[in-house]
């Protein structure tokens with residue numbers, strides 16, 4: 161049974177149970193949504209979407225803060241057989257234009273607060289037919305759907321239908337849309353349901369953003385798939401999260417390492433015990449050993465680290481019962497095959513040898529949106545997805561990640577692909593060349609740094625170049641630091657040696 165069918169059955173079987181508790185920003189107000197109310201809202205939202213001409217296969221982009229209308233729209237889009245395209249609310253027009261154009265979105269639902277920046281984009285987007293502006297935290301959306309009849313349209317019966325697109329980059333710079341099908345999402349939710357023992361009685365404390373696989377699929381859909389309750393907080397606030405987690409109300413919490421470290425920092429001097437939590441996970445970046453250890457020592461909880469990616473959802477996880485091994489991402493999830501291969505020859509390597517991580521399974525997306533050559537490059541001829549990560553398998557089956565074959569920075573759980581930042585810097589008239597690298601950072605894991613060679617006689621400052629990037633890139637991709645150089649360290653072939661740059665910058669910091 162596909163995820164949406166499953167949700168549909170909960171909506172009658174668990175009609176009066178709370179599916180979502182939404183805590184509105186800057187207020188103590190909480191909105192409760194039962195499974196039946198969720199179903200009604202989805203059906204009326206489907207009618208709203210149809211009034212904008214949305215049909216199966218259409219892309220609908222959503223750039224909204226974490227709010228209930230986002231959830232209704234996202235689920236209604238997928239139920240119509242259309243494709244949901246969630247976007248980070250922080251994307252400035254420069255980046256936004258690329259996503260809307262590449263996805264050829266038909267409808268764009270945006271925050272009315274951004275209207276003046278977004279309106280000028282429309283005439284340049286041939287396939288964008290409508291922009292629907294919403295005031296996400298008012299009653300506007302409820303009023304919009306209230307009078308509409310419910311559409312009890314068929315549920316997408318075909319697992320191969322694309323449900324969701326998540327943009328992710330690669331080594332060549334511009335992001336590409338990973339196309340997750342109903343079958344992919346369902347396969348992943350089913351494996352996680354089994355592996356993590358999701359239960360109807362679970363109450364998830366949800367603090368993650370909902371425009372990525374982690375917050376959207378693993379956490380939010382995971383809870384809805386189980387018929388559990390998800391409490392959505394608009395923003396991560398360490399003190400509030402600790403108070404809630406020790407209140408006894410919650411059983412599940414999912415975070416990125418930056419969040420877990422912040423919880424340890426804000427808990428200084430407090431007696432905090434998470435021993436009653438059923439499941440606390442960490443992902444989207446390597447969990448530092450000292451955070452794992454401090455969690456055990458100070459919070460009485462052994463974090464469960466897992467590994468996944470946008471193209472696949474979750475792949476490998478430490479076990480719910482059994483050893484949660486420090487430094488390891490655990491064992492392949494049910495239905496997922498993992499192999500470690502020689503990066504050049506792609507021959508499988510023996511246990512204990514570091515190589516490239518490749519994966520296969522019903523959770524793996526079929527490819528990238530309208531990029532057949534990129535899709536073909538991503539897979540081996542026999543159908544294994546090249547993850548771009550390096551890793552090693554221990555004889556008892558546990559996997560440990562050992563760096564990346566791809567040029568990637570992870571900051572606070574968000575992926576930054578250096579070529580995306582380098583392309584923006586290349587457009588600046590004062591810049592001759594740039595090389596963007598990640599610097600190790602206690603709080604963020606890594607932070608973005610740009611090494612820049614300037615045109616002769618240019619006078620731009622570090623702050624000006626950072627401000628320039630912040631206008632064109634979402635905040636976490638903009639460099640925190642710019643270092644001017646006369647040239648970069650290069651190898652015999654003239655290729656920039658990023659490892660050496662990282663070493664220089666780290667030593668310097």
Ligand code: MLC
Nearest residue numbers: 372373374396418443444468469470571572573574635636
């Ligand atoms: C915020 N800032 C960041 C940042 N987040 N800088 C670098 N990296 C980040 N991730 C900046 C802000 O712009 C601000 O800068 C300053 O840091 C402080 O902001 P803040 O208010 O303290 O940050 P906050 O809003 O609390 O955000 C921190 C965070 C957030 C950790 C809660 O980054 C976050 O939600 N991360 C989760 C990412 C995630 O869900 N990834 C999943 C990808 S899916 P200034 O200069 O403006 O003051 C995936 C697959 C998988 O990878 O396996 O999961």
